[in-house]
Amino acid sequence: MSVDADTVRRIARLARIRVTEDEVAAYEGELNAILGFVEQLGEVDVEGVEPMTSVAPMQLRRREDAVTDGGYAEKIVANAPLSEDNFFMVPKVVE
Amino acid sequence: MTDLTRLSLKALRDGLARKEFTALEATDAYLAAIDAGNGKLNAYVAVTADKARDMAKASDERIGKGEARPLEGVPLGVKDLFATEGVHTQAASRILEGFKPEYESSVTSNLWRDGAVMLGKLNMDEFAMGSSNESSFYGPVINPWRGESGEDLVPGGSSGGSAAAVSAWLCAGATATDTGGSIRQPAAFTGTVGIKPTYGRCSRWGIIAYASSLDQAGPLARTVEDSAIMLKSMSGFDPKDSTSADLQVPDFAAAVERGVKGLTIGVPREYRIEGMPAEIERLWQQGLEWLKAEGATVRDISLPHTNYALPAYYVVSPAEASSNLARYDGVRYGLRVSGKDITDMYEMTRAEGFGREVKRRVMIGTYVLSAGYYDAYYVQAQKVRTLIKKDFEDAFNAGVDAILTPATPSAAFRIADEEMKVDLVKMYLNDIFTVTVNMAGLPGIAVPAGKDGQGLPLGLQLIGKPFDEETLFAAGRVIEKSAALDLAPAQWW
The missing domain is CATH 3.90.1300.10 (Amidase signature (AS) domain)
Structure with missing residues (x-):
């Protein structure tokens, strides 16, 4: 499988990364080089093999469904590029 | 003093x-x-x-x-x-x-x-x-x-x-x-x-x-x-x-x-890669001799899926990265580049905030996780990962205590190395001996073991059983x- 310029534009859109037309061609070559390299995975016989979901044989731990943290909104927004009254400020989303 | x-x-x-x-x-x-x-x-x-x-x-x-x-x-x-x-x-x-x-x-x-x-x-x-x-x-x-x-x-x-x-x-x-x-x-x-x-x-x-x-x-x-x-x-x-x-x-x-003394050290034949410099091969042999001299037994082993670890890594790691790095959107922390609307802001922020290698990996990850490609790339890579881990389990179950390999295929290279710049995969090959260990979740240690012809340090890697860092x-x-x-x-x- 290989990607073309349109696919590069579509992936960039999905990834929310703006790419210029000059960059599209470069990415097309680079992504195809990587995809060409990983293509060999198709050779491996994986009949009856389960995909790995956890590298260590473990059960995910559960904890009590209770509030254990919070109450410091000012810390949460402390690093925001733009905030007001402990809210994150963004451009208008809904008209 | x-x-x-x-x-x-x-x-x-x-x-x-x-x-x-x-x-x-x-x-x-x-x-x-x-x-x-x-x-x-x-x-x-x-x-x-x-x-x-x-x-x-x-x-x-x-x-x-x-x-x-x-x-x-x-x-x-x-x-x-x-x-x-x-x-x-x-x-x-x-x-x-x-x-x-x-x-x-x-x-x-x-x-x-x-x-x-x-x-x-x-x-x-x-x-x-x-x-x-x-x-x-x-x-x-x-x-x-x-x-x-x-x-x-x-x-x-x-x-x-x-x-x-x-x-x-x-x-x-x-x-x-x-x-x-x-x-x-x-x-x-x-x-x-x-x-x-x-x-x-x-x-x-x-x-x-x-x-x-x-x-x-x-x-x-x-x-x-x-x-x-x-x-x-x-x-x-x-x-x-x-x-x-x-x-x-x-x-x-x-x-x-x-x-x-008394340990069995495995030597995986698949790590003897084509084009490996003679000095790396010599270093590896020397390492085995040192371990033998201190009472270890050396045994040839096979880890048959070794060659597929790096390609599987270049599916799994970008996939996880594309998901993990979705949080950098210019809203909660760090850089924000303003745009005409919120999508524009996301796209501009990420275009200016991420460097080229990061963008490349996020895009690869986005691609392998996208509809129609998920099974062919991501699920296949995770199945291969299961097989890589099983290779190691088989070796350890057969009595191997630790595995000795080179740490890298070469000594340190130049800044802005021309060959690495034009060939991404060549840069990725630096991790050929180390990446299997991450895929299998095992411990691995790199120890300086020698120097190359120019006096630059070279390392050997030891790979251990899960939670047996002590042997390493x-x-x-x-x-x-x-x-x-x-x-x-x-x-x-």
Whole structure:
């Protein structure tokens, strides 16, 4: 499988990364080089093999469904590029 | 007075405990070394001199009261990937511009709990994506080691700042992380010791995520014993990381001099790759001879899916990265580039905030996870990963205690190496011997074992059973002791 310029534009859109037309061609070559390299995975016989979901044989731990943290909104927004009254400020989303 | 920066972490700690010098003197010696050398090496991206001196003074008080803790007064560097409260934490990326976390990572909390002193934050490949430390927003780190030509060499990556700082005596030890080889490859390139412990040994909480199923923290240090001392403090169960292992942490340092008598060391034939330099092959044979001389048995083994580890890694790690890095959107922290609407803002912020290698990997990850390609790439890679892990399990079940391999296919290469620049896959091949270990969640240690024709350090890697880092320290020590190398780079900085 290989990607073309349109696919590069579509992936960039999905990834929310703006790419210029000059960059599209470069990415097309680079992504195809990587995809060409990983293509060999198709050779491996994986009949009856389960995909790995956890590298260590473990059960995910559960904890009590209770509030254990919070109450410091000012810390949460402390690093925001733009905030007001402990809210994150963004451009208008809904008209 | 002896130069305190030249002491091993162990000797420094013991000298502090015996009050031969103070923690403030040790910290000042390191701060002076950073001041003098960092302009050329570019290992630190932030130096926390005031904080370091405050922590050192507190350590001196505790030592005075006879209350010294395991790392009391030992000055350490911290990779920029670890969240440190109120201190520069950017994963060497522009997108986290100005980010100063309101919290401390579990691993660094453990180090401060044990009395260590923080000198500052260390340079790295952006978001830990790289094998040469050239993808950092802060520019490349320069390897303290130089070949005959005197050209600038890379320190390896992604923990290149950590490795260079340890090797050049700009800290007594450093934290690092390893997703595909990012502790072990820089260790090999700088003549330092680096261990990636078993997945789950160190908490990932507060470490900026790259590929969560592969990321593990570990130390970079100047000796095997130093790395054992540091790993002990860094490790431990943490309820805040759902994959943290709820196991007792052994006294790793106590295992260092245990020897290898009676151990069976596996030699995987698939690691004898085409075009491997003769000096790497010789180093590997020499390592086996050293282990045999100390009473180990050497056995040829097969890990048949080795060749597929790197391609599987280049599906799994970008996939996880594309998901983990979705959070950098210009809203909650770091850089924001304004646009005509919110989507425009996201796209512009990410275009300007991420470097080229990061964007490439996020795009690959987005592609392999997208509708229609998920099964062909991602699910297939995860199945191959199951087979890679099974290869190791079969070897260990057949009586192998540890596996010896080269750490890297070459010594350190030049900054802006032309071949690496035009051939991405060639750069990726740096991790060919290390990446299998992450895919299988196993512990692996890189130990300096020799030098190449130009006098540059070369490393060997030992791979162990899950949660058996002790055997790696013991076997690593045998290699360190047998090699008896002079690991002091000639000081030019």
